[in-house]
Amino acid sequence: MVTEIIFYSISFLLLLCAIQVVTVRSVFSSALYLAGALSMVAALFVLLGADFLAAVQILLYVGGILVLLVFAVMLSSVQQAKLYAQVNEQWVPSLIVCLGLFLLIGIGLKRVSFVEGTVLHAPTTKGLGTLLLGGMILPFEVVSLILLASLVGAILFSRKT
Amino acid sequence: MIASIRLILPEIFLSGSALFLLGWDAFIQEHLKKWVFWMSFFALAITFFLLIHPPQEGVAFGMLVQDPFSLFFKVLALFSAGFILLISREDKALMGDYAGTYVSLILFSVVGTMFLSSAKDLLMLFLGMELTTIPLFILAGFLRNDLRSSEGAIKFFLVGTLSTGLMLFGISYLYGLTGSTQFKEIYEWFNKTQLGNGDLVLFFLAILFLLAGLGFKLSLVPFHQWTPDTYEGAPTPITAFFSVSREAGVIVVTVRLFSEYLKQNQMGMTSFFALLSILTMTIGNIAALRQNNLKRLLAYSSIAHAGTIFIGLVAGNRLGREGIMLYSLAYFLMSLGAFSVVIYVSRLKNSEDISSIQGLSKENFPLSLMMLFFLLSLSGIPPFLGFWAKFYVFWAAIEAKLFYLVAIALLNAIIAVYYYFRIVHKMFFQEPSYSQPLSSRLERHYGLEFATLLAVSLLLLFGIFPQSLLSWIKGSSVIIP
Numbered sequence: 001m002v003t004e005i006i007f008y009s010i011s012f013l014l015l016l017c018a019i020q021v022v023t024v025r026s027v028f029s030s031a032l033y034l035a036g037a038l039s040m041v042a043a044l045f046v047l048l049g050a051d052f053l054a055a056v057q058i059l060l061y062v063g064g065i066l067v068l069l070v071f072a073v074m075l076s077s078v079q080q081a082k083l084y085a086q087v088n089e090q091w092v093p094s095l096i097v098c099l100g101l102f103l104l105i106g107i108g109l110k111r112v113s114f115v116e117g118t119v120l121h122a123p124t125t126k127g128l129g130t131l132l133l134g135g136m137i138l139p140f141e142v143v144s145l146i147l148l149a150s151l152v153g154a155i156l157f158s159r160k161t
Numbered sequence: 162m163i164a165s166i167r168l169i170l171p172e173i174f175l176s177g178s179a180l181f182l183l184g185w186d187a188f189i190q191e192h193l194k195k196w197v198f199w200m201s202f203f204a205l206a207i208t209f210f211l212l213i214h215p216p217q218e219g220v221a222f223g224m225l226v227q228d229p230f231s232l233f234f235k236v237l238a239l240f241s242a243g244f245i246l247l248i249s250r251e252d253k254a255l256m257g258d259y260a261g262t263y264v265s266l267i268l269f270s271v272v273g274t275m276f277l278s279s280a281k282d283l284l285m286l287f288l289g290m291e292l293t294t295i296p297l298f299i300l301a302g303f304l305r306n307d308l309r310s311s312e313g314a315i316k317f318f319l320v321g322t323l324s325t326g327l328m329l330f331g332i333s334y335l336y337g338l339t340g341s342t343q344f345k346e347i348y349e350w351f352n353k354t355q356l357g358n359g360d361l362v363l364f365f366l367a368i369l370f371l372l373a374g375l376g377f378k379l380s381l382v383p384f385h386q387w388t389p390d391t392y393e394g395a396p397t398p399i400t401a402f403f404s405v406s407r408e409a410g411v412i413v414v415t416v417r418l419f420s421e422y423l424k425q426n427q428m429g430m431t432s433f434f435a436l437l438s439i440l441t442m443t444i445g446n447i448a449a450l451r452q453n454n455l456k457r458l459l460a461y462s463s464i465a466h467a468g469t470i471f472i473g474l475v476a477g478n479r480l481g482r483e484g485i486m487l488y489s490l491a492y493f494l495m496s497l498g499a500f501s502v503v504i505y506v507s508r509l510k511n512s513e514d515i516s517s518i519q520g521l522s523k524e525n526f527p528l529s530l531m532m533l534f535f536l537l538s539l540s541g542i543p544p545f546l547g548f549w550a551k552f553y554v555f556w557a558a559i560e561a562k563l564f565y566l567v568a569i570a571l572l573n574a575i576i577a578v579y580y581y582f583r584i585v586h587k588m589f590f591q592e593p594s595y596s597q598p599l600s601s602r603l604e605r606h607y608g609l610e611f612a613t614l615l616a617v618s619l620l621l622l623f624g625i626f627p628q629s630l631l632s633w634i635k636g637s638s639v640i641i642p
Contacts, residue, residue: 111359153299
C-alpha cells in the first residue's frame with residue numbers, strides 16, 4: 001500500500017514535470033523541469049530495486065547531461081526563445097493522435113495478464129557488470145561504436161568553419 | 162566466444178578500419194589525406210575477403226546469425242559503399258579536409274547495416290538501426306554551409322529519434338509480454354498464446370510500434386515525410402547511400418522478423434501489410450509526378466520503390482524473399498546510377514532542377530544515354546535488371562494469390578513510367594536551356610564516370626543474362642533459424 005502511494009505520487013510528479021518541460025516558455029525553466037523529471041525517473045528505478053540504474057540516472061542525466069544543457073541554454077539567446085509559441089497549428093490533430101494512442105495502450109494494459117512481481121532489493125551492479133562483459137558484450141561494444149559516431153558528429157557540427 | 166568473434170570478424174575489421182581512418186584525419190598532415198580513398202577501398206576489399214573466404218555460417222553471441230541470406234546483403238552493402246566512395250571521390254566538400262571523417266562515418270553506417278542484416282534479436286535490431294542511422298544524420302548535414310543540408314539533417318534527426326523512441330517503446334512491451342528479445346522466443350510465445358487471450362491486444366500494439374519504427378526507416382507511408390527534404394538537402398552521394406541502408410539493412414531485418422519468425426500471414430496482418438505497400442507505392446508515385454527537382458523526384462520514386470519491395474514481404478513466401486534480394490540489388494544499381502548522373506549534371510551546371518537536364522543529349526550524348534538506361538530500368542522495362550526485379554516480386558505476389566496487389570502495383574508502374582519519361586523527353590527532345598557550352602568547364606571525374614559505367618554495365622549484363630545472378634540469389638535465400 002505504501003509502495004503504491006509512493007509510486008503514484010512519483011509518477012504524478014514525473015508526468016507533471018514532463019508536461020512542463022514541453023509547455024513552459026522559458027528554456028531555462030524547462031531545463032529545470034527536465035532535471036525534476038529525470039530525478040523522478042531515478043526515484044522510480046529505486047522503487048524497482050534497480051540501484052545501479054538509479055545512480056547512473058542521477059550521475060549521468062541529472063549531473064552531466066543536464067548541466068551541459070543548462071550551459072547551452074545560458075549561452076544561447078534565451079530572450080528570443082520566449083517569443084515563439086510552444087505549439088504550432090497542428091497541435092489539435094497531434095493531441096487527438098496522442099489521446100488515441102493513450103486509449104489503445106490503456107485498453108491493452110487493462111486486458112494484459114501481467115502479474116505482480118517481487119522486487120528484490122539486492123545490489124545489481126555486480127550482475128550488470130558480469131552481463132555487460134559476458135553475454136551482452138556484443139551490444140555493449142556496438143553501443144560504444146554508436147556513441148563514438150555521435151561524438152564525431154557533435155564535434156563536426158560544433159567546430160568553426 | 163572465440164567462435165562468435167570469428168563469425169563477426171568482417172564487422173570487427175571494418176569498424177577497426179573506420180576508427181583508423183578517423184584517427185588518420187586527426188593526426189596526419191594535409192598531403193597524406195588523398196590516401197584516405199584508397200585505404201577505405203582496401204578496407205572494404207579485405208572485409209569482403211573475410212566475408213566470403215570462407216563463407217561462415219552460425220550464430221554469433223546468440224544475437225547475430227550468419228547465413229547465406231545475410232551474406233548476400235552484406236556483400237551488397239560493401240559493394241554499394243565502394244560505389245558511394247567512388248562517386249564522392251572528386252567532391253572537395255566531402256573528400257576534402259575531412260575525408261577521413263566522411264569515410265569513417267560511411268564505414269560505421271555499413272557496419273550497422275551488416276549487423277542489421279543478420280540481427281535475430283530485438284536488441285541487435287535496435288543497435289544496428291542506430292549504428293546505421295546516426296552516421297547518416299551526420300552525413301546528411303555534412304555540408305554545413307548549405308542551409309538545405311542542415312534542414313534535411315535536422316528533419317531526419319528529429320523524425321529518426323522519434324521513430325526510434327516509438328520502436329523502443331514497442332520492444333519494451335514485447336519484452337514484458339514474452340520475456341525475451343529473441344525473435345525466435347517471441348514467435349514461440351505467439352504460437353503458444355491462444356486466440357482471444359487478453360495479452361494479444363498489447364502484443365499487436367507493440368508490433369504496431371515496432372512497425373512504426375521500421376516504417377520510418379523504410380520510408381513507408383505514412384512515415385515518409387522526412388524523405389524528400391532529406392534527400393534533397395543531403396550531399397547527393399549520401400542521398401544515394403540512404404537507399405543502401407534501407408535496402409540492405411532495414412528491409413532484411415523486417416523480412417527476417419515478419420516472414421521467418423512472426424509470419425505476418427500467420428498473424429492475420431497480410432491485408433494490413435498490403436495496405437501499407439499500396440499506400441506507399443501510390444502516394445510516392447503521385448507525389449513524384451509534380452516534382453521539378455531531380456533529387457526530390459528520385460526521392461519520391463524511392464518511396465514508391467520501397468512500396469514495391471514491400472510486396473515481396475507481403476507475399477511472405479520464398480519467392481518473395483528472392484524478389485526482395487533481386488530488387489534490392491537492382492534498385493541500388495539503378496538509383497545509384499541515376500544519382501550519379503544527377504551529380505554529374507549538377508557539377509557541370511550547379512543545378513539539380515529538372516530544367517538542367519533539358520537537352521542533355523545534345524550536350525553530352527553518352528551521359529544522357531546512360532540516364533536513359535537507368536530510367537528504363539527504374540520503370541521496369543526489359544532487358545534491364547529492374548524488369549527482373551519487378552517481375553520476381555509480382556510473381557511472388559501472384560503465387561501468394563494477392564492479385565489485387567499486383568494489379569495496383571502494375572497501375573503504379575505505369576504512373577512511374579510517365580514521370581521517368583518526362584525526364585527522358587526533356588533530355589532528348591528539348592533544346593538545351595543553358596547557353597554556356599559544357600565542354601568549357603569539363604574536368605575529369607574518373608571515380609564518378611567509372612561508377613556510372615559500372616552500374617550501367619551491371620544492369621545490362623544481369624538484365625540480359627540473369628541466370629547466374631538468379632541462381633546465386635536462389636542459393637542465398639536460405640535463412641538459418
